[in-house]
Structures are given as structure tokens and as C-alpha cells.
Amino acid sequence: MNPAPNPVRTTPRSPSIPSLVRTRVRAAVRRPARLTPEEAEARTLVLRLCSLLLQYPDAELTSARTALAAAVETLPASPAAAELSAFAGWLTAQEPDALERHYVEMFDLRRRSGLYLTYYLHGDTRRRGMALLTLNQRYRAAGWDTDGGELPDHLPVVLEFAALSGPGAGEAPLRQHRRGLELIHRALTDADSPYRHVLGALLTLLPPPSDADRAAVDQLIAEGPPNEDVGLDPYGTYGQGEFAPPGTFVPPMPAPPTRLPAHPTSRTEGPR
Template identity: 70%
Template sequence: MQAVRTRIRPAARRPADLTPEERETRCLLLRLCSLLLQYPDDELAAARAVLDSSVRALPDSPAAAELAEFAGWFTATGPDDLRRHYVEVFDLRRKSSLYLTYYLHGDTRRRGMALLTLAQCYRATGWESGSGELPDHLPVVLEYAALTGTAAGEAPLRRHRRGLELIRRSLGAADSPYEHVLAALLSLLPPATDADLRAVAELAAAGPPAEDVGMDPFDGGVFAPPGTFVPPAPEPPTRVPAPGPAAVPSTDPTTRENLR
């Protein structure tokens, strides 16, 4: 990795004002966050030493310090333990899921539109992740930001800052080292406002929005998870009228011939 001599400036400084070297370092930070937040499969586990070296070579900054804390644990932990911990904190906990639109829209129809908008944003720049993940999966969003640049590329991250803050808090409550990766990312974004902090507290207490259209039949009952197929109610049986005189076969030869 090419040495970067300049120090990353505080997050309050606009990304548009960064020097080319600072931009390069910022993109590297986003790329490292993307990689470190992916599922630690065999390929990623085998690259831990390389990732650790890349983190240690970063110029001093709050983000680099947070990533160094995480890299120490990530490198020293066995692959099986890494995978077990990843599933526990990201797949089994709703408040630390890596799917960003969930925090803004919940499992509602608005989330589907948000996913479509994000996918269209990617295609408009000619970029496709190829990961098979939804477009709001945080490693995908980070990869897009790293490759596209600090203006439009980081817009989805800024839009979902409150969700990112909730993920960081949830990881901290679970005593997960992944909290350092979220802290590194948040240090690159504009500081949280008082309104942001209040919204995060409300989101943590009440959860994301729920679909409230057409749900009355399920009030007080057991609701199936989203996407579960519910078969339609059976149609009432067709009643066949009892045979009457009109149903008796005709004795007319022409009619019997037509019935053959």
C-alpha cells in the first residue's frame, strides 16, 4: 500500500475539501470496513494477516485507531469462533442487523421501494456488487461508497446514519468487537445531532416501523413472518341439483343419437 503522509482531518471537515491523498485514505478506510463486516468465510479468514497489516499502515486517525482495535481481535480469533460470533450478533439480533433500510422502514412496502431506489442508484453509476446480497447490506453500501467517491457514494451512509448508530450501540451492549468497525465508520460521517440521538433512542425502544395496512384480521392472533405463503380460503362446495323430470333422457331417437 502506498504510504500516505497526510493525516486525516476531523470528520466535521467536508469530504469535498479533502486532498487527493486524503480521499485515497478515506476510500481505503471504507473498503476495509466493508471487508471486515463481511461474513468471515475461508477466504476472508485466510486474509486476516493482510488486513491487519493494511490497518496498521493507515495514517493516524480516530477511524484507524478503532480498526486497529478490531483487527487485533480479528487476527487472534479462530475462524470457527469468528463465524459463530458473526452469526450471533448480525443474524440473530434484530437491532444489529446489517440491512440498513430495515431501521428506516421496517418490514413494510416502503422498504421495498427503498431497496429498488438503492439498486437503481448503483446501476446509474454502472456498478454492480455481484455479492448476491440485498443492496442495503452494509458491506455492499460501503463498497459502493469506496469505489464511487465521497459525494454521491457516501450519500446512502449519511441517509442511514441513525440506523448505523443503533447498530453500534447494540454491538456495544453485546460486548462485540465489531463495535469498533461501526465506530470507525461513524467517525467518517457528520456528527450526530440531538435529533439523531433522540430518534435512535426511540428506535431502540420501539423498533422500526411496522406495516399497518390491511393487518386487522391478524390482530390478537399469531402472525406469520414476512414472505410466508398463506393459502386462500377454500371456495364453498358447488351444489348439484337433484335430478328432475328434465334430467330424464329423452326417448326421441334424434336426441339419443346426439347424446352418443
């Protein structure tokens, strides 16, 4: 008599090699590789410098231009360091009143390069209010209180949180608003603004844009953010730096900027 065949053992089906590779590639793109202490320190400094350099150039910030430029020069060679070095050269060469005028023109008078990130994702809709609330809750859950000095989606605030909390949860809001950041960078580049270098430095720290990201940015340029107001003309490319005719959307008034620390590497608390 022939022996009974061994029972067939069933095991969960293993993923194919291509699908396994794709999964790991996606995971690697979502988060940065494990950083050495030196790399982590440099990344934190880049984020803090971007936060400071994107604030309104008041007397306190302009008086610290030499120190900021010196901090940029301490960065190890990288695409981000090269971008920030180019911006620092321009920053230190300008008169204070010229810096103020340029900042207002780029960030207060142009909707495509405003620094309030949830506007690009949600527009002037009720969803934006919920997004602001969620972002503020994220800060508080991490033990960080902005003291209400600025809206939680203001890019310098988001950057400072990323610097304080690290590349995982701390940089999650930046990754979420990757398309808005790409749009701001493109608008500043089209305007030939040196601030494009600061956005360029930031973007080198984030995952590269996908084809879907590029298509979404193109659509955002053509149509503008979502809009649920009634009786307004649809968004369109009505003029340089605008999504729609004046009055369609009024960006929030900027609050006083985050106070400048004595040295950009010594900041350990949230904006005042």
C-alpha cells in the same frame, strides 16, 4: 430649486451574518471538507476495510487476516485507524470457528445489529421495497452492477459503493442511514462485540449525530422500525437484541459474501 433626490435602489435583502454562518455550517456538516489526495486514499481504504471486515468470516477472509491487519497499519493516525486497529488485533487472535459463531450471533440472530440498513428506516413495510429499488437504481446510474449477489442495502455493499464512488454521491446512502448505523453501533457496544470498532471507524467519517438523530435512535430502540402488518403485537424491548417476539420479522437470508480481493486497496469492481 432643490435637486430631485436620487432614486432609492432596492436590492435583494442580504442574509444576516448569523443565518449565513448557519447555512455554511450546515453545508460543511453535510459533506466532508475538500480532501487531499492522501486523505482521499486513506478514506477509501477505511471504507473498503470496513466493507471486508463486516462480511461473513469464511475461509477466504480468515486466511487473509494478516494481510488485512497489515493494511490497517498502513493507515495514517486517525480515530478510524485506531478503531480498526483494535478490531484487527481481536480478529487475528481468534479461531476461525469462534469468529463464525460470533458473527452469526451478532448479525444474523439480533435484529438491532442486522446489516440491512433499509429495515431500520422503513421496517417490514412496502416502503422498504421501494427503498431497495431506489438504492439499486443509484448503483446502476453510477455504472456499478452488484450482480444480485446481495441486497443493495447490505452494509458491506453500501460501503463498497461509497469507496468506489467517493464522499459525495457515493457516501449519500451512508448519510441517509446514519441513524440505523448509530443503532447498530450501540447494539454492538451493548453486546461488548469487537465489531463495534468497525462501526465506530465508519461513524468517524460521517457527520456527528444531531440531537434529533439521538432522539430518533432512542425511539427506534424503544418502539422498533415501522410496521404495517396486521394482527401482530407492537414492537417493544422484549429481549436483548430483539425489537419484538420471534416471528414478527425475519431478516433476509444472507447471500454469499463479496469475494475478497488479493489486496484490499486493489478492488475496482462491485461485489460478485
